[in-house]
Amino acid sequence: MADEKTKLAVIDGETLMDMKLPPTKFCVDTLLPQGLCILGGASKIGKSWWVLDLCVRIAKGEPMWDLKTTGGTTLYLCLEDTLRRVQNRLLCITDEVPPNAFFATSAGTLSDCLCEQIRNFVKEHPDTVFVAVDTFQIVRNNSIDTSYANDYEEIRILKQLADELGICLLLVHHLRKQGDSDPFNKLTGTTGIVGAVDTAFVLDKSRRNADSATLYCTGRDVEDRQLELRFSKEEFVWKMLGDSMENREMLLPKEMELLVEFMKVQKKYSGSNTEFCERYNEYAGQAVSARGLKRLMNLWEYRLADFGVRFRSHRSNGARLLEIEYFFSAGDDSAVGDG
Template structure:
């Protein structure tokens, strides 16, 4: 039997509808495995606790929308009374959808089994936080590159399988480095295995002002300057992030309005981008337009708009058809 790679050619890939990235925290934390590293006592656990509560309640995180659902905070370095004290600091009310566990379990069998059981019993789970990475690792193993990558891949597969985000709390090396991500304790296998890394570095010890550096496969590089308030919640002072791409709702609304008086439209992506850019402060690029359409085909179909992207005589064309339906005008209203 001849074995082959299951391949897909570039032309097909660039014309097929794509499943949009599922963010638990918009533009920050997607499905998958992530790491939050910082120096001891910098406030990582306070941040993790607040995130677990905010996501469980569906509250925005620094003006970023969240996917509300059950959360699990595995706080293996804390006690229930400490968690209780901290909860009273950061919130007036915690719901039953935020869950805590202080009983330690090791990676390599028991931890994974307990995570799967929790997800089975809480099917609306969206976020699991593990505090800390070191607490779940077998100390008898050598933490070389292969070991680091192998251990984290176990958690990565769990996150991908169940469509959740797993956030690992970890430490930084004491040595300074121009690149803060080089300070993550362990080998580069840790950075290689995770989908994104977040580094929390305080300006000066005890100042309560820190920079959260963010980098990942599904997010742009971002630096967020934070200040810890009296309630121990980190608040944004400044944010380097500027999103010039269309938001999901933008492309749906734009095409719905564009097709309101049309049953059919055919043009190149550049021509359509120019049309949609009229009366806007920013120009929509043809690449962004094509990508966003492919990511939102299901949402467009709900509004009775079908889109086909194909090549003809060497040119890429976008064909849009609208099926008249009384529901369309209602759905196109944001």
């Protein structure tokens, strides 16, 4: 018998396609997902003010820039600050800090118990959703190795930790002084850092003394996005002036809108994918292939459920079958496209 360590844990494609996997969780809806994130910005640009505001708002479950947050315990490792400075900043941005927002001004490094410290904190506070490390440079290993491989490995350790704990782990990082047309190339270090994180943010100003800045966003679970921000010197928080996504509603693609309308008429169906696709095409006046339709349904499964359509695929007697239904009552119907 082969050693278990030498065997890959694999899953066949058919089983994978039929699995009901949960959608990505977000600390801040559409912006800050679960996983490992990094925020880059020049020194003294205001990164820490935003992270502090995030910690308080997520702990309270309050929106950030009209974006819904998932409330839960937060931990801010503010490793460049003293408790007095953190307290002064909190007094500037809020009248009330909830008891589930925690702060620490010292922590271990990647080679000296940092991961275990974070694990223990989450074990003590199982509703933890957000941990920020400010700054990443302080917790890195003391190594002269500045290679892509070293950057990638250090980030990979923290990504595994975030995935293991099911949290959003945000690293605050600096930018190099040299300019670049791609803001993500300005992050200090090699491209191994951006390549290994799930989501990357860069806060960048056109002029050093300007109040306004652009927050650039990219990642595996978020759309590429730019938010125009202004720092309020009265409230000491970043205010959003504009969002490149604000005119793009979270709508279904046309094929899925038609599917919802079709299921309002069909109500229920159980049978082959091919037959269902033929009925759909006849109703919708489309010429979508059964494979193409099923791919779109899988991609938009959770959004379809918001519009009252749920389905499952399974195999019976060697045949691939689809069960789909429209489960809203007449009084509960929501118009497709309301977003």
